[in-house]
Amino acid sequence: MTAQLIDGNALSRQLRAQVAQRAAALKARGITPGLAVILVGDNPASQVYVRNKVKACADSGLHSVLEKYDAGFSEAELLARVQTLNADPRIHGILVQLPLPAHIDAQKVIEAISPAKDVDGFHIASAGALMTGLPGFKPCTPYGCMKMLESIGYPLRGKHAVVIGRSNIVGKPMALMLLAQDATVTICHSATQNLKAHTLQADVIVAAVGKRKVLTADMVKPGAVVIDVGMNRDEAGKLCGDVDFAGVREVAGWITPVPGGVGPMTITMLLVNTLEAAERAAG
Numbered sequence: 001m002t003a004q005l006i007d008g009n010a011l012s013r014q015l016r017a018q019v020a021q022r023a024a025a026l027k028a029r030g031i032t033p034g035l036a037v038i039l040v041g042d043n044p045a046s047q048v049y050v051r052n053k054v055k056a057c058a059d060s061g062l063h064s065v066l067e068k069y070d071a072g073f074s075e076a077e078l079l080a081r082v083q084t085l086n087a088d089p090r091i092h093g094i095l096v097q098l099p100l101p102a103h104i105d106a107q108k109v110i111e112a113i114s115p116a117k118d119v120d121g122f123h124i125a126s127a128g129a130l131m132t133g134l135p136g137f138k139p140c141t142p143y144g145c146m147k148m149l150e151s152i153g154y155p156l157r158g159k160h161a162v163v164i165g166r167s168n169i170v171g172k173p174m175a176l177m178l179l180a181q182d183a184t185v186t187i188c189h190s191a192t193q194n195l196k197a198h199t200l201q202a203d204v205i206v207a208a209v210g211k212r213k214v215l216t217a218d219m220v221k222p223g224a225v226v227i228d229v230g231m232n233r234d235e236a237g238k239l240c241g242d243v244d245f246a247g248v249r250e251v252a253g254w255i256t257p258v259p260g261g262v263g264p265m266t267i268t269m270l271l272v273n274t275l276e277a278a279e280r281a282a283g
């Protein structure tokens with residue numbers, strides 16, 4: 001059996017059309033949802049990501065401001081920019097692109113963002129809200145993965161989900177979101193022994209490691225749902241995920257491609273969070 005694809009581009013188009021409609025409704029009330037994106041330094045991947053985020057805002061009728069600073073920008077200067085944006089009523093979401101240069105304490109910068117504008121969902125207040133089931137912004141990548149599962153009508157209750165990766169941005173929040181839907185969740189990571197023994201038990205596998213071929217066909221239960229968060233390059237320089245797509249698609253029931261899977265969904269959920277921030281601010 002060949003797995004069915006979960007098309008992140010198609011789902012993104014649907015969700016972004018809804019964002020555009022809601023943004024238009026806010027605009028009719030005199031409020032344009034606004035996102036500020038801050039990039040410090042010249043990380044080439046980050047430059048592409050922020051460009052895509054800004055373009056996505058424009059395409060959905062959201063206002064965005066891109067602030068670029070050179071690698072020598074100080075932590076104090078960055079904190080001051082965040083404070084100014086916290087107080088700016090035209091800005092509903094603030095995103096500081098990571099990674100930041102080594103001389104800047106990223107966590108300190110994240111904690112400086114007002115939780116009401118924390119559209120990345122990285123603030124400890126947002127993380128705490130997710131952990132306790134209170135309302136708050138959810139990190140965009142795992143939120144997008146949940147929307148992909150929802151799009152296929154997958155019933156998570158009682159299912160075994162294995163998350164590979166334990167980052168604050170993806171693995172940990174992913175596990176909490178799956179748990180909130182009553183899945184039985186296992187988190188695997190670099191120190192996990194016999195990863196395959198875990199993944200073979202899984203009804204849902206989320207691979208979020210950042211390494212090619214972490215998940216191969218022999219590690220997947222027939223019919224499982226496989227979500228690939230990875231963004232890597234293969235020997236030929238081609239974009240690929242953490243999953244050996246060609247092999248795993250022959251075993252899995254559902255699979256997300258790379259590119260065209262989780263990537264566009266991450267940006268889509270950023271738009272959704274920014275819109276919601278604006279709607280909350282509008283009352």
Ligand code: GUN
Nearest residue numbers: 095096097098099120140
């Ligand atoms: N770097 C990699 N992914 C992300 C993300 O989702 N948000 C931010 N701010 N930086 C990132």
